[in-house]
Amino acid sequence: MKEYAILVSFIPAGFSREEHAGARPGTSLIPALPQKMPESKPFALWSSEECLRELEQLAKTAGAQSIGNLSIRQKRTSPHFYVGRGKAEEIAALASGSEANLIIFDCDLSPAQQRNLEEICGTKVIDRTQLILDIFAKRARTSEGKLQVELAQLMYLLPRLTGKGIELSRLAGGIGIRGPGERKLEVDRRKIRRRITKLKEEIKEVRKHRAVQRKGRQRIASIALVGYTNSGKSTLLNSLTGAKIAVGDKLFSTLDPTARKVKLSGNTSAVIIDTVGFIRELPHHLIAAFKATLEEVSLADILLHIIDANHPRRREHRDVVLKVVRELGAEKTPVITVLNKIDKLAQEEKERLSVEFPGCAAISALHGEDFEDLIALLSKHLRGEREKVKLRIPQGKADIIALLHSKGHVLNEKYTSREVIMDVEVNGKLRAAVKEFIHGTGAMRPL
Ligand SMILES: Nc1nc2c(ncn2[C@@H]2O[C@H](COP(=O)(O)OP(=O)(O)OP(=O)(O)O)[C@@H](O)[C@H]2O)c(=O)[nH]1
Numbered sequence: 001m002k003e004y005a006i007l008v009s010f011i012p013a014g015f016s017r018e019e020h021a022g023a024r025p026g027t028s029l030i031p032a033l034p035q036k037m038p039e040s041k042p043f044a045l046w047s048s049e050e051c052l053r054e055l056e057q058l059a060k061t062a063g064a065q066s067i068g069n070l071s072i073r074q075k076r077t078s079p080h081f082y083v084g085r086g087k088a089e090e091i092a093a094l095a096s097g098s099e100a101n102l103i104i105f106d107c108d109l110s111p112a113q114q115r116n117l118e119e120i121c122g123t124k125v126i127d128r129t130q131l132i133l134d135i136f137a138k139r140a141r142t143s144e145g146k147l148q149v150e151l152a153q154l155m156y157l158l159p160r161l162t163g164k165g166i167e168l169s170r171l172a173g174g175i176g177i178r179g180p181g182e183r184k185l186e187v188d189r190r191k192i193r194r195r196i197t198k199l200k201e202e203i204k205e206v207r208k209h210r211a212v213q214r215k216g217r218q219r220i221a222s223i224a225l226v227g228y229t230n231s232g233k234s235t236l237l238n239s240l241t242g243a244k245i246a247v248g249d250k251l252f253s254t255l256d257p258t259a260r261k262v263k264l265s266g267n268t269s270a271v272i273i274d275t276v277g278f279i280r281e282l283p284h285h286l287i288a289a290f291k292a293t294l295e296e297v298s299l300a301d302i303l304l305h306i307i308d309a310n311h312p313r314r315r316e317h318r319d320v321v322l323k324v325v326r327e328l329g330a331e332k333t334p335v336i337t338v339l340n341k342i343d344k345l346a347q348e349e350k351e352r353l354s355v356e357f358p359g360c361a362a363i364s365a366l367h368g369e370d371f372e373d374l375i376a377l378l379s380k381h382l383r384g385e386r387e388k389v390k391l392r393i394p395q396g397k398a399d400i401i402a403l404l405h406s407k408g409h410v411l412n413e414k415y416t417s418r419e420v421i422m423d424v425e426v427n428g429k430l431r432a433a434v435k436e437f438i439h440g441t442g443a444m445r446p447l
């Protein structure tokens with residue numbers, strides 16, 4: 001059944017009403033950026049038009065055709081409809097006056113909000129999480145990917161299995177209750193619970209298997225590719241190693257991790273791992289379910305962060321990725337930032353990039369251009385070139401002091417009443433692990 005969707009997005013906080021005056025459906029107003037970046041919510045800087053464009057792309061990837069949209073300024077959310085009653089009625093009127101059989105909200109809805117909205121609109125309502133889960137369900141190829149997606153979907157559906165909402169969805173079928181590989185998802189509570197338990201056990205097994213694989217390649221350094229979806233991670237892995245991973249100008253082309261060996265300069269080799277791309281507000285159900293896959297990220301020696309330099313929101317993409325990296329507990333892993341798709345940039349834009357992202361390698365993964373800098377940077381890093389740093393460590397942090405003694409080369413150590421002041425030679429990994437205590441360096445590497 002073809003799905004015709006109305007998209008409901010929200011005007012991000014951080015924009016004034018004036019900046020959005022005229023942000024009606026169909027207009028392409030992109031307001032100037034506010035000067036200050038809110039740290040915690042980088043996407044708060046996106047214009048409603050950009051949020052809408054991304055939602056449209058997601059809807060299209062899931063197979064829905066967008067036939068209308070609405071951008072709403074939201075001061076606070078209402079427990080009943082998420083939006084105010086007036087807005088809910090407006091959405092309902094928009095739906096009933098069109099052939100829409102699906103409404104997609106660009107936010108997380110509670111089970112009750114979703115149910116109430118379905119009731120008032122008389123049509124299926126899904127939120128951003130359910131939409132992304134659906135795309136993942138369509139994309140999952142390996143048995144591991146399928147297990148993870150199905151678990152995330154069932155965990156999402158379980159609290160929604162009462163009342164009319166799910167009945168409507170069930171009747172309607174389509175986006176939101178499709179399982180991996182077009183299999184229909186179970187909608188019986190008891191059976192779902194049983195299936196969840198089984199899936200968790202199977203994922204545990206997969207995780208064990210993955211740990212054994214990882215052990216097998218332990219002596220070789222691992223580099224995990226991270227980046228916003230569609231930034232060119234798989235293209236880079238293909239160019240560097242001759243792998244044949246499917247790439248495409250769509251969101252979430254890659255779901256399953258792929259590892260390939262690559263030879264770098266000076267007899268250094270490493271394994272490069274490609275994995276799922278990130279997106280703003282990556283559903284936590286997915287992060288939880290994809291822990292096994294994303295473990296490759298948290299356990300890598302280096303993260304190679306690929307940024308689509310041609311994207312107008314490249315900085316916000318970077319911030320979203322770094323936020324997910326933190327959520328995965330990999331914030332201490334060294335990150336090498338790579339600006340990709342520079343073949344699409346004019347000369348002055350390239351110059352602007354070198355100011356915006358100083359010291360980063362800039363490449364074209366597609367055309368295999370300018371890999372030398374990147375390879376040199378990786379090789380240098382993997383050879384573990386050392387750097388002299390000065391650290392001030394509170395005396396209570398015995399674990400950090402012990403770590404520096406075991407993994408670094410301590411040149412000098414002085415105890416004061418509260419702190420230990422140390423001069424230590426560290427490699428990149430150790431440097432990242434102790435970076436909050438560094439108070440001075442020799443030569444800094446551009447990481
Ligand atoms: N012009 C240009 N296009 C590129 C470059 N690198 C990748 N692309 C294109 O960007 C699109 C996305 O590339 P992918 O390699 O699939 O991106 P990805 O980061 O793996 O995406 P996901 O797996 O969806 O997270 C494809 O259409 C590529 O052909 C580049 O250097 N230049």
Ligand SMILES: [Mg+2]
Pocket residue numbers: 233234235246247253254274275
């Ligand atoms: Mg990919």
